[in-house]
Amino acid sequence: MSEYELPLVFFTVLCQWAVGSIIAITALMTVQPVWLNEETRFNRLRYMALVILVINIVGSFLSLLHLGSPLGAYRAILGLGHSWLSREVVAFFLLNGVVFIWAVVMFRFNRNRSLVKSASFVASLAGIAAILVSAQVYYQMASHPMWHSLVTHLSFIATALLLGFVTISLMVAVYHYRQQAQQSKIPGLMLTGILLGVLLMLCVVLWYSHGLNGQGQMVGSAIAVLGSGLMGWLIFGGLITGTGVATYLYKQSSVSMAKATLLMLVVLSAAVCGRMLFYSGVMSQSPWF
Amino acid sequence: MVRQYGFLVDMRGCYGCKTCSMACKSENATPTGVLWRRVREFNFDDPNGMAFISMSCNHCDDPQCMKVCPADTYSKRPDGIVVQDHEKCIGCRMCIMACPYNAPVFDPVEGKTSKCNLCAERLDEGLKPRCVESCPAGVLQFGDIDELRKRYSADLSRIETRYKLPDHRISHPNIVIIPAGDKE
Numbered sequence: 001m002s003e004y005e006l007p008l009v010f011f012t013v014l015c016q017w018a019v020g021s022i023i024a025i026t027a028l029m030t031v032q033p034v035w036l037n038e039e040t041r042f043n044r045l046r047y048m049a050l051v052i053l054v055i056n057i058v059g060s061f062l063s064l065l066h067l068g069s070p071l072g073a074y075r076a077i078l079g080l081g082h083s084w085l086s087r088e089v090v091a092f093f094l095l096n097g098v099v100f101i102w103a104v105v106m107f108r109f110n111r112n113r114s115l116v117k118s119a120s121f122v123a124s125l126a127g128i129a130a131i132l133v134s135a136q137v138y139y140q141m142a143s144h145p146m147w148h149s150l151v152t153h154l155s156f157i158a159t160a161l162l163l164g165f166v167t168i169s170l171m172v173a174v175y176h177y178r179q180q181a182q183q184s185k186i187p188g189l190m191l192t193g194i195l196l197g198v199l200l201m202l203c204v205v206l207w208y209s210h211g212l213n214g215q216g217q218m219v220g221s222a223i224a225v226l227g228s229g230l231m232g233w234l235i236f237g238g239l240i241t242g243t244g245v246a247t248y249l250y251k252q253s254s255v256s257m258a259k260a261t262l263l264m265l266v267v268l269s270a271a272v273c274g275r276m277l278f279y280s281g282v283m284s285q286s287p288w289f
Numbered sequence: 290m291v292r293q294y295g296f297l298v299d300m301r302g303c304y305g306c307k308t309c310s311m312a313c314k315s316e317n318a319t320p321t322g323v324l325w326r327r328v329r330e331f332n333f334d335d336p337n338g339m340a341f342i343s344m345s346c347n348h349c350d351d352p353q354c355m356k357v358c359p360a361d362t363y364s365k366r367p368d369g370i371v372v373q374d375h376e377k378c379i380g381c382r383m384c385i386m387a388c389p390y391n392a393p394v395f396d397p398v399e400g401k402t403s404k405c406n407l408c409a410e411r412l413d414e415g416l417k418p419r420c421v422e423s424c425p426a427g428v429l430q431f432g433d434i435d436e437l438r439k440r441y442s443a444d445l446s447r448i449e450t451r452y453k454l455p456d457h458r459i460s461h462p463n464i465v466i467i468p469a470g471d472k473e
Contacts (some may be wrong), residue, residue, distance in 0.1 A: 068380020068400025075379055078361035085383050128450035140357060142459045216453070237373035287391040289329065289344065289455065 020164020237270025
């Protein structure tokens with residue numbers, strides 16, 4: 001179990017899910033579909049903002065479970081000058097503050113469009129920055145070629161986009177279902193977001209495959225990742241289901257709550273599998289000397 | 290004045306008795322499962338043979354553990370020994386992930402990592418590191434790395450290919466390895 005680093009898996013996936021959802025909400029408000037009137041924004045998005053805030057906070061706290069001495073967690077910022085993990089701790093502390101303010105704006109000042117848009121834009125940028133800092137933690141380790149690559153950054157961004165855009169698109173589709181608004185369309189930008197997430201994740205999977213042509217530890221990582229059953233679920237739940245959701249929502253703009261929940265669980269579990277592979281691809285080879 | 294301490298491992302005479310590993314464990318009273326020095330075995334079939342490398346922390350010029358540690362527990366002494374302030378460790382295991390030589394070891398009971406400090410306290414008293422002192426075959430030596438490199442110019446790149454060791458350019462370890470196949 002330790003090779004999967006589960007606390008880190010859930011920390012990164014949940015926080016990236018939260019950030020991706022904020023980006024998707026920002027995109028939704030940018031395209032401003034007709035049905036997204038004041039009442040919809042007020043009623044739907046304000047509760048969604050609270051859920052996203054909770055996901056981000058829970059995800060951040062889960063990272064503490066990885067520590068052998070959690071009571072000393074406050075000392076994790078002492079290496080700010082050189083350690084990307086210290087910077088990650090600060091980045092996610094700040095991100096939680098930004099997401100809190102964003103959630104307050106969404107909940108309390110939802111009718112002020114420009115304020116909501118601005119807050120969402122700032123929260124999206126802060127989220128992307130935090131994700132990139134997270135990726136740097138692993139990129140920094142030059143001794144592990146699977147992590148020491150820009151694909152690490154790509155993988156984290158792909159997870160955020162896929163989960164975020166699938167979540168908000170399905171939420172919109174459930175809203176249409178309940179309103180029986182069959183004529184309303186899911187904005188193309190939302191579906192593009194899903195497909196972009198799928199495409200980036202496909203690039204990550206192809207890069208793992210390319211690792212088989214490498215040598216040394218990269219081959220070991222590629223074999224560990226591609227030989228795992230988790231890869232099958234990543235492909236089915238992330239790539240195939242993600243593409244399927246985008247295609248389905250392009251043709252049919254509404255979906256029942258039960259179906260949406262099931263689809264969300266499939267995509268989320270695939271993201272979790274993908275992150276487990278990310279850690280086990282390196283940690284399964286420990287001790288490397 | 291020593292600029293940088295380092296180890297020399299002469300694989301030609303090592304027969305894998307692991308006395309160095311046990312002496313280190315005994316000297317530092319490390320917990321169950323925590324070995325600061327380990328002996329790795331290599332088996333070859335063309336021609337048939339086996340070889341051993343005894344390795345602990347290589348007190349690198351660019352210590353990856355120090356670079357990634359968020360709690361600032363690692364520091365490099367003026368004599369190049371990388372030491373850990375064990376009290377400050379939070380058990381994040383970043384040093385374990387980052388070290389190419391697997392030097393830091395996690396103790397799940399204590400929830401912290403620890404690693405070889407080249408018996409810094411013994412050196413300060415003018416004694417040799419315990420592993421060096423205990424080696425019955427004289428395989429392990431230590432001293433100023435520049436001196437060791439002058440005496441034995443074993444090419445690390447060649448040895449890394451042969452024994453599938455990490456690339457020394459990542460952390461610039463202070464170790465000289467004389468491979469098993471080389472002539473006396």
